[in-house]
Amino acid sequence: MTKQERFQKEFQEHVKEGLTAYPKYLSSRYIYDEKGDVLFQKIMALPEYYLTQAEYNIIDQHKDALAQIAIDEKGIDLIELGAGDGKKTKVLLKHLNDRKANFTYIPIDISQHSIDELTSSIKDLWPDMDVQGEQGRYFSVLDKLASYNNRPKLIIVLGSNIGNLEHPEAIKFLEQIQNSMSDKDYLFMGFDQKKDPLTIQNAYSDKTGVTQEFNRNLLHRINKEMDANFPVDTFEHWESYDPETGTAKSFLLATQPCTVKINAIELDINFDKWETIHTEISQKYDDRTVEWLAQQAGLKIKEIYEDNDQLFKNYLFIKN
Numbered sequence: 001m002t003k004q005e006r007f008q009k010e011f012q013e014h015v016k017e018g019l020t021a022y023p024k025y026l027s028s029r030y031i032y033d034e035k036g037d038v039l040f041q042k043i044m045a046l047p048e049y050y051l052t053q054a055e056y057n058i059i060d061q062h063k064d065a066l067a068q069i070a071i072d073e074k075g076i077d078l079i080e081l082g083a084g085d086g087k088k089t090k091v092l093l094k095h096l097n098d099r100k101a102n103f104t105y106i107p108i109d110i111s112q113h114s115i116d117e118l119t120s121s122i123k124d125l126w127p128d129m130d131v132q133g134e135q136g137r138y139f140s141v142l143d144k145l146a147s148y149n150n151r152p153k154l155i156i157v158l159g160s161n162i163g164n165l166e167h168p169e170a171i172k173f174l175e176q177i178q179n180s181m182s183d184k185d186y187l188f189m190g191f192d193q194k195k196d197p198l199t200i201q202n203a204y205s206d207k208t209g210v211t212q213e214f215n216r217n218l219l220h221r222i223n224k225e226m227d228a229n230f231p232v233d234t235f236e237h238w239e240s241y242d243p244e245t246g247t248a249k250s251f252l253l254a255t256q257p258c259t260v261k262i263n264a265i266e267l268d269i270n271f272d273k274w275e276t277i278h279t280e281i282s283q284k285y286d287d288r289t290v291e292w293l294a295q296q297a298g299l300k301i302k303e304i305y306e307d308n309d310q311l312f313k314n315y316l317f318i319k320n
Contacts, residue, residue: 028280054312075102083107145180160192174297212237226264246284
């Protein structure tokens with residue numbers, strides 16, 4: 001079975017499990033095909049979506065310190081989980097390249113399209129850079145991280161991707177990364193911070209409707225890849241944020257009752273009016289919560305970096 005065939009089988013099994021559950025759910029990781037990637041690039045360019053610019057500001061401000069971490073006489077493996085378009089990482093890559101650092105960049109992303117585009121763009125900028133992209137989900141590639149053990153590693157997870165995991169899953173994720181690390185390795189990870197609830201609400205529910213189309217791409221993919229008949233335009237994007245727990249949740253909301261046929265998995269699903277499909281969480285943090293997560297996973301915070309507007313933080317971890 002090819003990697004693509006395994007992915008499709010997993011996708012089908014997930015759709016069957018999620019849409020027969022109560023309440024219904026689908027994972028946001030399946031939004032990211034070629035169309036989903038383009039839509040997410042549009043989201044990151046929205047003025048409401050502060051996360052990208054805030055983290056870009058952090059990396060640009062602290063690229064000297066990060067480069068110093070990444071420079072080792074043996075060289076270093078720079079491994080990025082959830083690489084996307086690499087816009088922020090390219091700031092660091094350029095700085096390392098200018099300093100003639102000895103490193104290999106290993107971007108990992110669930111979207112093969114993103115990996116191909118990123119690799120191509122890097123080769124256009126720096127033809128001699130050693131780039132070894134790999135397609136895969138976080139949890140399926142974490143075991144492979146331990147095999148990069150001939151020289152130090154700097155593992156990067158940007159964009160508050162950990163925020164898509166509930167706390168028990170986040171601890172497991174961090175613990176798996178920690179298990180792959182040596183005492184010379186570092187983990188550099190973004191965590192979106194708790195802030196004015198309206199700022200968060202607007203970031204995930206823009207007035208132009210790009211986020212809605214991004215969320216709806218889940219249904220478009222099921223229609224296309226599983227011969228289904230979701231009436232996509234009748235499903236609206238809905239965002240809620242709980243400032244007490246720091247949890248933002250995204251939903252697709254059925255504005256009309258309907259029955260959906262998913263022929264590839266021989267499944268008929270009924271939706272009542274106003275029934276939801278939960279698609280994503282985006283957890284927000286404070287220092288105390290991040291420190292607790294790290295301790296649970298056997299990690300220790302070495303440094304904390306914050307953007308100029310105090311919206312976002314990146315934490316540098318080492319093994320505890």
